[in-house]
Amino acid sequence: xxxxxxxxxxxxxxxxxxxxxxxxxxxxxxxxxxxxxxxxxxxxxxxxxxxxxxxxxxxxxxxxxxxxxxxxxxxxxxxxxxxxxxxxxxxxxxxxxxxxxxxxxxxxxxxxxxxxxxxxxxxxxxxxxxxxxxxxxxxxxxxxxxxxxxxxxxxxxxxxxxxxxxxxxxxxxxxxx
Amino acid sequence: xxxxxxxxxxxxxxxxxxxxxxxxxxxxxxxxxxxxxxxxxxxxxxxxxxxxxxxxxxxxxxxxxxxxxxxxxxxxxxxxxxxxxxxxxxxxxxxxxxxxxxxxxxxxxxxxxxxxxxxxxxxxxxxxxxxxxxxxxxxxxxxxxxxxxxxxxxxxxxxxxxxxxxxxxxxxxxxxxxxxxxxxxxxxxxxxxxxxxxxxxxxxxxxxxxxxxxxxxxxxxxxxxxxxxxxxxxxxxxxxxxxxxxxxxxxxxxxxxxxxxxxxxxxxxxxxxxxxxxxxxxxxxxxxxxxxxxxxxxxxxxxxxxxxxxxxxxxxxxxxxxxxxxxxxxxxxxxxxxxxxxxxxxxxxxxxxxxxxxxxxxxxxxxxxxxxxxxxxxxxxxxxxxxxxxxxxxxxxxxxxxxxxxxxxxxxxxxxxxxxxxxxxxxxxxxxxxxxxxxxxxxxxxxxxxxxxxxxxxxxxxxxxxxxxxxxxxxxxxxxxxxxxxxxxxxxxxxxxxxxxxxxxxxxxxxxxxxxxxxxxxxxxxxxxxxxxxxxxxxxxxxxxxxxxxxxxxxxxxxxxxxxxxxxxxxxxxxxxxxxxxxxxxxxxxxxxxxxxxxxxxxxxxxxxxxxxxxxxxxxxxxxxxxxxxxxxxxxxxxxxxxxxxxxxxxxxxxxxxxxxxxxxxxxxxxxxxxxxxxxxxxxxxxxxxxxxxxxxxxxxxxxxxxxxxxxxxxxxxxxxxxxxxxxxxxxxxxxxxxxxxxxxx
Numbered sequence: 043x044x045x046x047x048x049x050x051x052x053x054x055x056x057x058x059x060x061x062x063x064x065x066x067x068x069x070x071x072x073x074x075x076x077x078x079x080x081x082x083x084x085x086x087x088x089x090x091x092x093x094x095x096x097x098x099x100x101x102x103x104x105x106x107x108x109x110x111x112x113x114x115x116x117x118x119x120x121x122x123x124x125x126x127x128x129x130x131x132x133x134x135x136x137x138x139x140x141x142x143x144x145x146x147x148x149x150x151x152x153x154x155x156x157x158x159x160x161x162x163x164x165x166x167x168x169x170x171x172x173x174x175x176x177x178x179x180x181x182x183x184x185x186x187x188x189x190x191x192x193x194x195x196x197x198x199x200x201x202x203x204x205x206x207x208x209x210x211x212x213x214x215x216x217x218x219x
Numbered sequence: 220x221x222x223x224x225x226x227x228x229x230x231x232x233x234x235x236x237x238x239x240x241x242x243x244x245x246x247x248x249x250x251x252x253x254x255x256x257x258x259x260x261x262x263x264x265x266x267x268x269x270x271x272x273x274x275x276x277x278x279x280x281x282x283x284x285x286x287x288x289x290x291x292x293x294x295x296x297x298x299x300x301x302x303x304x305x306x307x308x309x310x311x312x313x314x315x316x317x318x319x320x321x322x323x324x325x326x327x328x329x330x331x332x333x334x335x336x337x338x339x340x341x342x343x344x345x346x347x348x349x350x351x352x353x354x355x356x357x358x359x360x361x362x363x364x365x366x367x368x369x370x371x372x373x374x375x376x377x378x379x380x381x382x383x384x385x386x387x388x389x390x391x392x393x394x395x396x397x398x399x400x401x402x403x404x405x406x407x408x409x410x411x412x413x414x415x416x417x418x419x420x421x422x423x424x425x426x427x428x429x430x431x432x433x434x435x436x437x438x439x440x441x442x443x444x445x446x447x448x449x450x451x452x453x454x455x456x457x458x459x460x461x462x463x464x465x466x467x468x469x470x471x472x473x474x475x476x477x478x479x480x481x482x483x484x485x486x487x488x489x490x491x492x493x494x495x496x497x498x499x500x501x502x503x504x505x506x507x508x509x510x511x512x513x514x515x516x517x518x519x520x521x522x523x524x525x526x527x528x529x530x531x532x533x534x535x536x537x538x539x540x541x542x543x544x545x546x547x548x549x550x551x552x553x554x555x556x557x558x559x560x561x562x563x564x565x566x567x568x569x570x571x572x573x574x575x576x577x578x579x580x581x582x583x584x585x586x587x588x589x590x591x592x593x594x595x596x597x598x599x600x601x602x603x604x605x606x607x608x609x610x611x612x613x614x615x616x617x618x619x620x621x622x623x624x625x626x627x628x629x630x631x632x633x634x635x636x637x638x639x640x641x642x643x644x645x646x647x648x649x650x651x652x653x654x655x656x657x658x659x660x661x662x663x664x665x666x667x668x669x670x671x672x673x674x675x676x677x678x679x680x681x682x683x684x685x686x687x688x689x690x691x692x693x694x695x696x697x698x699x700x701x702x703x704x705x706x707x708x709x710x711x712x713x714x715x716x717x718x719x720x721x722x723x724x725x726x727x728x729x730x731x732x733x734x735x736x737x738x739x740x741x742x743x744x745x746x747x748x749x750x751x752x753x754x755x756x757x758x759x760x761x762x763x764x765x766x767x768x769x770x771x772x773x774x775x776x777x778x779x780x781x782x783x784x785x786x787x788x789x790x791x792x793x794x795x796x797x798x799x800x801x802x803x804x805x806x807x808x809x810x811x812x813x814x815x816x817x818x819x820x821x822x823x824x825x826x827x828x829x830x831x832x833x834x835x836x837x838x839x840x841x842x843x844x845x846x847x848x849x850x851x852x853x854x855x856x857x858x859x860x861x862x863x864x865x866x867x868x869x870x871x872x873x874x875x876x877x878x879x880x881x882x883x884x885x886x887x888x889x890x891x892x893x894x895x896x897x898x899x900x901x902x903x904x905x906x907x908x909x910x911x912x913x914x915x916x917x918x919x920x921x922x923x924x925x926x927x928x929x930x931x932x933x934x935x936x937x938x939x940x941x942x943x944x945x946x947x948x949x950x951x952x953x954x955x956x957x958x959x960x961x962x963x964x965x
Contacts, residue, residue, distance in 0.1 A: 151959075152883060152921055153921045
């Protein structure tokens with residue numbers, strides 16, 4: 043079992059290699075732990091220098107038991123056409139966009155600190171994430187017309203499935219009051 | 220009353236008029252000795268002294284701004300002089316009218332201010348009534364009423380009533396200031412001053428998509444709208460400043476200086492606050508910056524602006540200008556000017572123009588064909604510079620595209636232009652194509668003058684327009700038409716919805732309130748406590764803040780029902796709670812209106828005992844939960860949590876964590892600091908200047924959602940309260956909506 047997660051790699055800020063701004067030719071690789079799929083990569087940004095922007099959507103399958111998605115900013119080395127150096131890595135907890143605090147099937151804008159291979163702070167990466175929710179439970183989606191109906195719709199839908207999403211949040215809310 | 224003699228030897232000739240300043244213990248006197256004297260009767264000494272060029276006839280304090288006063292002199296066309304008691308020795312403005320019938324030129328008689336302090340009326344021997352608008356930069360009267368039926372040649376003065384005149388725009392204020400040398404001479408930095416790094420100069424400025432999506436630089440509609448609702452019409456307006464300089468000093472050894480301008484505003488305490496900075500221009504001693512700055516021109520306040528020009532060193536060229544530390548840059552000079560007036564190592568020209576508000580943005584893809592060879596060994600490296608033509612025929616650059624290397628048929632990335640930047644679709648724009656040169660001397664390869672309207676036609680017809688070059692030779696130069704042409708490959712107009720559009724389109728703002736009940740505020744029974752429960756009923760610091768701030772915020776709240784919490788106190792016989800319902804209920808947290816908050820606050824003060832520590836985390840999490848639920852429901856709501864606190868946070872990291880999580884939700888947090896504590900921690904949370912907030916897990920706030928306002932800095936009843944409170948809200952709101960492409964329904 044896995045979820046499909048759409049990740050748009052937006053941009054990065056203040057990227058450095060050896061404490062000097064990155065000159066350019068950066069790209070991003072995305073993979074989730076506990077997944078053996080090949081990790082999708084973005085195109086190379088050649089213009090942004092240490093402030094690259096990609097605006098590229100990648101789709102990752104995240105196994106249900108996965109706890110992190112890793113994004114890695116890499117820099118194409120000039121020597122060979124295939125070689126690349128790691129600039130920085132960010133581990134994104136899946137809980138930042140699934141479950142708990144945050145509404146599902148919503149577009150999340152998230153930013154993370156990157157760390158280089160010497161575990162030094164190195165720039166920030168900006169991404170947006172949307173979890174693809176299977177059709178059946180999409181009645182809890184953020185469609186605007188839906189706003190009047192809260193909580194009840196599972197029965198209305200005629201679906202035999204389990205109650206999804208909202209009530210859990212609601213209990214959570216009650217507990218916190 | 221016992222009369223008291225004021226010193227008699229200050230004037231050397233007849234004193235014409237004596238007048239007292241309102242709200243100040245200052246007596247103004249003007250005399251035939253051409254002197255204007257302000258005598259501080261409270262301190263007992265002369266406070267203000269100004270020598271003018273002609274005898275003074277009359278003095279009249281402004282009824283609205285207690286610092287302004289007008290003096291009538293005998294100088295033709297500048298009879299009425301405007302002064303500010305705070306800025307000694309400078310005259311703000313001279314107004315007047317050349318009299319046809321009078322030799323003495325002093326026959327403007329019996330002036331009067333309009334009650335709002337904007338207009339001044341004066342009769343004259345002509346017989347005419349002149350009405351001067353002091354906001355208007357020209358010295359001529361803005362309105363002229365000829366008295367036809369009045370037989371006597373001397374009309375008498377009259378008082379103006381609140382009236383609606385055709386509102387005269389501050390059309391164009393042009394300031395030229397000479398840059399003064401910095402007081403400390405700095406040593407030239409030995410490194411990095413050689414050749415300029417080119418990458419920074421190659422990027423596009425002004426017309427990029429990200430620039431358009433960032434709503435920060437536009438006029439603040441929320442402030443505007445609130446003030447208009449309170450009848451402050453016309454006392455303020457949004458002004459766009461554009462900057463250029465000439466004759467800057469050369470700081471770099473081999474190349475020329477690479478200047479950047481930083482704009483500061485002088486606060487009430489005299490400290491400078493940075494309000495904006497421009498892009499860096501490579502190798503230029505006569506730069507014209509593209510980055511503009513919008514500020515609110517307030518009629519009632521003298522706004523001191525300081526402009527500083529820096530030479531940016533080469534090693535920083537590729538960095539974002541915002542993160543440059545100014546101490547490391549070289550200082551080329553500075554200039555100051557007060558926004559309400561109009562006056563040597565270089566000259567700075569600031570062009571100020573009232574903003575035309577427009578929501579239409581045009582996206583264009585521009586392309587050229589058959590450009591000429593300019594480089595010796597390779598093809599040209601073209602970029603486009605787009606300028607608008609302003610009154611007086613001068614050009615102000617709006618944006619430039621990125622540089623495309625070695626291409627004679629370049630297609631640039633889409634250019635985004637807001638009608639607000641251009642003025643109107645009919646306004647002519649000059650599009651110049653340059654060959655990029657790393658030494659900053661870009662050579663002109665041709666230009667075209669077209670308005671947006673004409674560019675739209677070019678797009679629909681698919682035709683190109685030929686560039687021309689005017690051959691050097693002064694006025695009788697003729698334009699040489701070139702083979703190279705400009706095409707418009709894409710032309711799309713779109714409407715950028717504004718803050719008010721969203722509100723009108725059914726978006727609701729909902730405020731939540733949290734009040735600090737920690738022991739650091741002091742025992743409520745003692746008068747020095749911020750929570751002091753005064754038996755006489757005088758409001759304490761928190762009550763004043765709730766009233767003042769609430770009044771502004773509730774204007775934008777849709778249902779006037781506020782979830783209200785307290786934190787950091789122990790309810791009767793309970794443990795310390797870091798988020799309890801202020802109304803004492805265990806089920807619901809909402810109260811009705813500002814009075815509801817006040818009532819809940821007063822009763823809570825009696826029912827809880829102040830404790831600690833000060834934790835913001837639980838309150839923010841609660842607010843975030845409400846916001847996330849609403850967002851999951853698809854409600855069209857945006858939330859603002861108002862935290863009123865004395866400013867000492869115990870859980871700074873937990874607060875940051877909660878804020879970082881909340882940055883993805885439709886939520887803003889407005890922290891109002893009461894009392895005189897050190898608010899350093901609050902400034903850290905308000906991530907305007909420093910780094911983005913970072914949580915302990917390494918997640919970073921995706922946008923700034925915090926605004927901090929020290930309550931002591933805002934004074935009651937002033938426009939500045941509204942501005943301080945609403946300064947960031949529209950931007951934060953729009954950043955959320957636009958990044959998610961949420962549209963207001965119409």
